Amino acid sequence: MNSYIVDGHCDSLIDFVKGERTLLDPSEGxxxxxxxxxxxxxxxxxxxxxxxxEHKPFMATTRGLQLIEGANRFIAGHPDRLFPILGKKDLSLIPDPERTGILLSVEGGEIIGQNLFMLDIIYQLGVRALGLTWNQRNELADGADEADTQSRLTNLGKQVVSRMNELGMLIDVSHLNEAGFWHVLELSKDPIVASHSCAKALCNHPRNLTDQQLRALAKHKSVVGVNFYPQFLKETGIATREDVVRHICHIADVAGVETVGLGSDFDGITEVPEGLEHVGDYCFLIDDLRKAGFSNQEIDKISSQNFMRILLNVLK
Incomplete structure (x- = not known):
């Protein structure tokens, strides 16, 4: 069969909630x-x-719930194109020849404020993945921009990790500072993801992961989704699709092909690499992986099966 794609992160939902795009028509941009x-x-x-x-910290919960409502409205409004991923049984529908499965994630633990019960509420509303932080500090942990603090998770953050394991929610450590990353690996009984990050050895950016972190993810049977943001791919010059392949190859070499996936960050990034400028260009990336020497089985793992393995492990 032809490879299919699991993309671990995109930010297109905001455009839908703002009424700027329907997310149906390419002509909308x-x-x-x-x-x-x-x-x-x-x-x-x-x-x-x-x-x-602008919604943090005091209106973060309200804004987060508004976005979740928008996502559910988007999915429910287009049953011919979309279906929600809420549990293991839904994964059996993938790949669907006509529809795309949507797994709803929240980027930033600010949505729960100081209230652990909010985690159960957003789970009931369909959220199945949570990034503990964005780049700043919140009540759970410190983000990537707070690296100098070397702070681990707070007591609430530890409770959140435990409750996410109980509920069957995927813990996302993209945007988390390094001390928090290591703390999550200590605490979580389930595999985790860095849904949209790259390799620090190739581009020294605070959002990227060291080789030590990549090997730790492999040991934990976890996955990193390679981000397409040029500033994470290359320190100088114009980034291209080849740079995405370079990061995939590096992570596969360091941590094994079972540890690498795709996490485009489409519509959350202000620039894109040449040759990988929208979701329709994924076919070219798959061809490039084949040219880079990956076997069909390895390409299947990178494009979909590594993320699918974790979801089958974590979701209830």
Whole structure:
């Protein structure tokens, strides 16, 4: 069979909630829409509810719930194109020849404020993945921009990790500071993801992961989704699709092909690499992986099966 795609992160939901795009028609612009996603073989899309800085901290919960409502309205309004991923049974529908599965994630633990019960509420509303932080500090942990503090998770953060394991929610450590990353690996009994990050050895950015972190993810049977943001791919010069392949190859070499996936960050990034400018270009990336020497089985792991393995492990 042809490879299908699981994309671990995109931020297109905000455009839908703001009424700027329907996310159905490529002519509306943006990086991601259902039409191009289906054409390029995206069978499962992690759709992120990103809470913008202007809503933090006091209105973060309200904004997060508004985004979740928008995501559920988007999915329910297009049953011919989309279906929700809520548990293991839904994974059996992938790949669907006509529809894209949507897994709802929240980018930033600010949505729960100081209230652990909010985690159960957003779970009941369909959220199945949570990024503990964005780049700043919140009540759970410190983000990547707070690296100098070397702070581990707070007591609430530890409770959140434990409760996410109980509920069957996927813990996302992209945007978390390094001390928090190691703390999560100590605490979580389930595999985790860094849904949209790259390799620090190739581009020294605070959002990227060291080789030590990559090996630790491999040991924990976890996955990193390679991000397409040029600033994470290359320190100088113009980033291209080849740089995405370079990061995939590096992570596969360091941590094994079972540890690497795809996490485009489409519509959450202000620039894109040449040759990988929207979701419709995924077919070219798959061809490049084949040219780079990956076997068909390895390409299947990178494009979909590594994320699918974790979801089958974590979801209830």
């Amino acid at each position: 943006g990086h991601w829409d259902t039409t191009r996603a289906r054409m390029s073989g995206v069978s499962l899309q992690f759709l992120a509810a990103y809470i913008e800085a």
